[in-house]
Amino acid sequence: MVLKPSLTALQVMHDAPVIPVIVLSDVAHAVPMARALLAGGIRMLEVTLRTPQALECMAAITREVPQAVVGAGTVRTAADAKAAMAAGARFAVSPGYTPMLGQACRELGLPLLPGVATGSEIMQCLEDGFTELKFFPAMQAGGVAMLKAWSGPFADVRFCPTGGVTPNNSAELLALPNVVCVGGSWLVPTDAVSQGDWARVTQLALAARALG
Numbered sequence: 319m320v321l322k323p324s325l326t327a328l329q330v331m332h333d334a335p336v337i338p339v340i341v342l343s344d345v346a347h348a349v350p351m352a353r354a355l356l357a358g359g360i361r362m363l364e365v366t367l368r369t370p371q372a373l374e375c376m377a378a379i380t381r382e383v384p385q386a387v388v389g390a391g392t393v394r395t396a397a398d399a400k401a402a403m404a405a406g407a408r409f410a411v412s413p414g415y416t417p418m419l420g421q422a423c424r425e426l427g428l429p430l431l432p433g434v435a436t437g438s439e440i441m442q443c444l445e446d447g448f449t450e451l452k453f454f455p456a457m458q459a460g461g462v463a464m465l466k467a468w469s470g471p472f473a474d475v476r477f478c479p480t481g482g483v484t485p486n487n488s489a490e491l492l493a494l495p496n497v498v499c500v501g502g503s504w505l506v507p508t509d510a511v512s513q514g515d516w517a518r519v520t521q522l523a524l525a526a527r528a529l530g
C-alpha cells in the first residue's frame with residue numbers, strides 16, 4: 319500500500335533558503351535547539367541519524383515543539399526510514415539513493431530528498447519518480463559549475479546542494495534556477511550546542527532566512 323504524504327519534498331525545500339543539518343548527541347539539547355531555530359524562522363529541521371540519540375531527539379522535538387517539522391537526515395536504509403517515521407520524522411534526506419530506499423519511503427508516505435552526485439544517479443531517481451534531489455557532497459563534487467552543467471540535460475530537476483555549503487557560497491548557489499534551497503550544518507555549530515548558546519543559533523537562523 320502507498321500512503322499519501324502530508325507534505326511534499328518540494329514544500330520542504332521551499333519553506334526556507336536553508337535546511338539545517340543537525341547532529342545531536344544529547345536529548346536535553348533537542349528541544350531548546352529546535353526552539354532557537356524556530357525563533358529565527360527556520361522550521362524544517364533535518365536531524366541526522368548519526369548518533370544513538372537521534373531518534374529520541376526527533377521524538378522530543380515532535381512532542382514538545384509542534385510548530386517545527388522534523389525530518390531525518392542520513393537515512394540510508396528502509397529500516398532507517400521506518401524508525402525515523404516512528405520517531406515523528408515527516409520527511410527524509412539521504413546521502414545517496416537506492417531504489418529500495420525510494421520504494422520504502424513511498425510505501426511509508428515519507429517524502430524523500432534523495433542524494434545524488436552523478437548523472438546516472440539523477441537518472442535512477444527520475445526513473446523512480448523523484449525530481450527534487452539533494453546534491454551531495456555539493457561543493458566537493460563540483461558546486462555551482464556542476465549545477466549549471468546539469469541544468470541542460472536535467473532541466474526538470476530541482477536541487478538542494480549540501481556539503482561544504484557556507485554563508486559565503488550559499489547566495490551564488492541559491493541564485494541558480496535549479497536550486498530551491500541549500501543544506502548546511504553551520505546553523506547549528508557543535509560548540510553552540512554544547513554551550514547551550516541558543517541565541518547564537520537563532521542569530522544564524524535569522525541570517526540564513528535572510529539569504530532567500
Ligand code: 3PG
Nearest residue numbers: 339480481482483502503
Ligand atoms: C550532510 O551531512 O548532509 C553534510 O555533511 C552537511 O555538510 P556540511 O557540514 O558541510 O554543511
